[in-house]
Amino acid sequence: MSDLLERLRGRGWRMTAQRRVVAEVLDGDHVHLTADEVHARAVSRLPEISRATVYNTLGEMVTLGEVLEVATDGRAKRYDPNAHRPHQHLVCGRCGAIRDVHPGGDPLADLPDAERFGFTISNVEVTYRGRPSLLLSSGDRI
Amino acid sequence: MSDLLERLRGRGWRMTAQRRVVAEVLDGDHVHLTADEVHARAVSRLPEISRATVYNTLGEMVTLGEVLEVATDGRAKRYDPNAHRPHQHLVCGRCGAIRDVHPGGDPLADLPDAERFGFTISNVEVTYRGRPSLLLSSGDRI
DNA sequence: CACTTGACTTGGACAATGTCCAATGTAGGA
DNA sequence: TCCTACATTGGACATTGTCCAAGTCAAGTG
Known part of the structure; x- marks a missing residue:
């Protein structure tokens, strides 16, 4: 179920x-x-x-x-569907596949008040883009 | 020019x-x-x-x-066009307007090796979403 | 169990965004 | 000035998403 x-x-x-x-x-x-x-x-x-x-x-x-x-x-x-565990995304620049990742740090805390321009921030999304290093071969999935 | x-x-x-x-x-x-x-x-x-x-x-x-x-x-x-100065984006949840912002911190350093899954990360994008706090009125632009 | 009703589903038209191509035009070097 | 490779054009087409009126059905009621 x-x-x-x-x-x-x-x-x-x-x-x-x-x-x-x-x-x-x-x-x-x-x-x-x-x-x-x-x-x-x-x-x-x-x-x-x-x-x-x-x-x-x-x-x-x-x-x-x-x-x-x-x-x-x-x-x-x-x-x-993974809406209940905070996570970010790693996108494969070669095939577009997406994997959930869990960075440390707090990107919200990293945005100083002066850079919020009077906005209340409700959400932060971080997208990492990259390519598989040489050890992976072309058919591999992430 | x-x-x-x-x-x-x-x-x-x-x-x-x-x-x-x-x-x-x-x-x-x-x-x-x-x-x-x-x-x-x-x-x-x-x-x-x-x-x-x-x-x-x-x-x-x-x-x-x-x-x-x-x-x-x-x-x-x-x-x-602001391609030569690193920055991130703040998106207005009410009108969709975008403003460049400059967070501190280093989101790349925040992603541990174990969470890179053999990828070489070339780029990190951070998108903040939020709404104007009460002091702004509806016609204001960011 | 049958009935009822408001919510759900459907197909197709339409809208928004983006890509492609063959024909035509032109920037910039010789 | 002329040539030619590169740029531009309009329109057809593709992809992704939205909307609507008509039909269908889940689930509560008696």
């Missing part, structure tokens, strides 16, 4: 076959799928599920705070 | 009216325009400039390292 599904059910979400399938596709660690990837995987379990429903469902999960939206490139947004 | 234009010229870039206009539109501090915004401003100076040329030109500037591409939301990429 999916942890994500459990959390959503616990919030009184009306359960449908479509929502269940989307939650199951997203369940797990280091999952960073685009909406269309989610749709493709959902279709293989529930052939009649529509694109619109996948977009709606992902949007609701984000609103509920159970899934994070990640915009690492200018392309499609990615959806990250 | 535009600093950006100077730098591009110094690299042996073939100069055309279109490229000059795009460089002039992008010149300055705290500039974070989308491609279509650049196009709109370019058209007002050179009515026949095409969208394709604006996209091509921005892409070349990014390749040359003279302009940074910023993807703060899942929408259009923004182009930042």
